[in-house]
Amino acid sequence: MDIDWGWIGDHTDTLTDHALIHLRLALLPVLFGLLISLPLGVLCRRWGWLYPPVLTASNILYAIPSLALFMVFIQYTGLEPATVMIPLTLYSLSVLVPNVVDGLASVSEPVRQAATAMGFGTLRRLLRVELPIAVPIVIAGVRVAAVSSISLVAIGQLVGQGGLGYDIIRGYQLQFQTQIIAASVLIIVLALVTDAVLVIVQRLLTPWARARGRAS
Amino acid sequence: MTGVAAPDEDVNRLITFEGVTKRYPDGTVALDDVSLECPTGQITVFVGTSGGGKTTALRTINRMVEPTGGRVLIDGQDVRERKPAELRRGIGYVIQHAGLFPHRTIEDNIATVPYLLRWNKKKARDTARQLMERVGLDAGMAKRYPFQLSGGQQQRVGVARALAADPPIMLMDEPFSAVDPVVRAELQDEFLRLQDELHKTIVFVTHDIDEAIKLGDRIAVFRTGGELVQVAAPEDLLAHPADDFVAGFVGQNRGIRSLSFADTAELSLRDDLVRPVTAAPADTAGLDWVLVVDEARHPLGWVRGPEVTGPLADAALAPVGGTFQVGADSVRGALDAAVLSPAGLAVGVDGGGAVVGVTGGAELLAVPTHGEHHRRPGKEHPVDTAGADSASAVRDGASD
């Protein structure tokens, strides 16, 4: 394969622009997904009957091809960022809700009861005890959701909103390998950096897990 | 079918440790030059503090751990001469949480080793059913799965599974530690009953000295660092701990515990305090306490001599308290009965419940706790004196 380094040098500005758009298109949905899945997960824990239908719904959502989901929304939102971001938010929900529920379920009953016995109210116990303990599992979900989202955005170019997906399709139409490679590699780099940042965030949020990891 | 002896095969199943050492690459010593024998047909208990190497020692027998020095022999043959898998199929193995296979039914769990030995399915399952009965499990549980059983029941399955191919040797690593005290006592009793029938060579690991004393024919005490401190019969261990470590480990009340090994047949019982209910009131006048019995000499209760004013049948009797069966219960049981009695005297009865006599206080403590009468009441030792003798010759007392 021949890489035209000159072309890359000439297009750093546009590639950077596309990368930033790409990141925004990919990560805002994950953020929205997290903001929705936290309360939804808490509710599913509180009312057990809610979880099976939510799980089924998210499984079905997950089965819809991203391209098709973009198409469905294009009629309502047009060639706008929302057309890509709403489906990506839905996808992230299908990963995040189960992880939030599993994370909250990982809080052992003695810990929960000890917190109650020490006088924590329901909300305070949730914020100070249960959610911190759930962090590792929730972040594991966020990592999968973020990396998949970054990879999926490229397909959004077919509905006119793809960030680096533009360069992939353009390169394909022009049969210009360099542009496809540059965009693909940038997408992988974005995903790896995002993943690394999330790992660091988790370490900062859960210093106890780090200490335990070292001890074992 | 090598590795599985026919049940009636007349072989010794003697396990010998010869200077066995296990040193891990990081320098930790789990076993330090351990030598001992686990006699045929007896229960040898490995006991000690955590990190004492007792589990490691057990696991060298079926090659789950390979020693870095010394050797382990079964009937004089180095275990390293046998392939691990083949060796293990001939040795029963029971562990703390039973380690049952959650995906297999109870009967298939029990038949694991028969399947490995390629028995036909019917024979394997028939054996499994028989063993379920033997360990006290209802046959209706055969098709259930482990998660449907209580901890105690799972542990019984674990024992049955280890017995399935009728191995002459059983290794048991804290098999009863994870269940509650009541169930544990029950499992221990049934385990002893089973051993009376089967006479397996058993190596049993526990951290609980009471369990060791209850179950062990011989007890090997391990100390942190993998050092074998003392090997002795339970009563000898209690009477003559080799050093402060063992003394501390067997605990402060080892004196009381050693009474478990004293036979009540040795007690001299007083008959002069026993009165039939028909006796004349004047007969009791000079006595502090009197035990009133019925026509069949079954105890009715205690009464203070001076308080008797009418016929004994009308007297207000204090409860008997406890009784002990002469010759069957240990002196510890008699002491227990004495403490519970309002008169401070233990009532000795025969097998039919008829009073033989009463005893108390200094009398109880005057009985020798070891020597020729060290056989524990209620527990039969196998008639294998040769094995027992050779065992005591191996290593008694401290290494330092």
Place this chain on the structure above:
Amino acid sequence: MNDLWNQIDLSWSWLTASAQWHGEDGIPHRLVQHLYYSGVSLLFAALIGLALGLLVGHTGRGGFLAISVANIARAIPTFGLVLFVVVIEYSIVPVLIALVALAVPPILVNTYEGLRGVDPEAKDAARGMGMSEWGVLWRAEVPMALPLILLGLRTSAIQVVATATIAAYPGFGGLGRYIIDGLARNDYQLVVGGTVLVVALAVIVQLIFAALRRIVVSPGLLGTARSS
């Protein structure tokens, strides 16, 4: 909402039109193509993912490396990979490679986690009773890890079925053909019809795995294992 019903109605008439059920562009032909791409990719992904997952999970060595590689693989933009390799060599193979790359991580990660989650005491007992390493793997670890292994296969299968639509972009057909064509012609009836077919296929995959779970997973595990 009226819009939506209208659409469903249109898609229904599209799906049921007899023209859709014959010829090169008919649903049966596209469905077979789609199933072929999905099946072949899943087969190879399962071979790679299971082999690596079982190896790493059983030995316990290289777990961190395998999981890291699997996570990086998730980051590969399938779309970019497909189009890039197609530019180099116009054939279906690059599409299949991209789908395999997509499907391996969930299988690998779930197999590894499944084996790691097996009760260590059960494994110890298996060895202690004289099972060979091979026996421990097949008689103890795999049956106990089966719920998670199936979950991984299911996740991959659904992703592959949904993503195989991409094959249509460089012109390899499959059910994605309808979606791509519909987009190009502004024919939403075609887009929704194609989507319905893909989703139906994914639902069938879900059902197959649910049935499989019931058949091959021991009832002894379903009592305790997390349902999914």
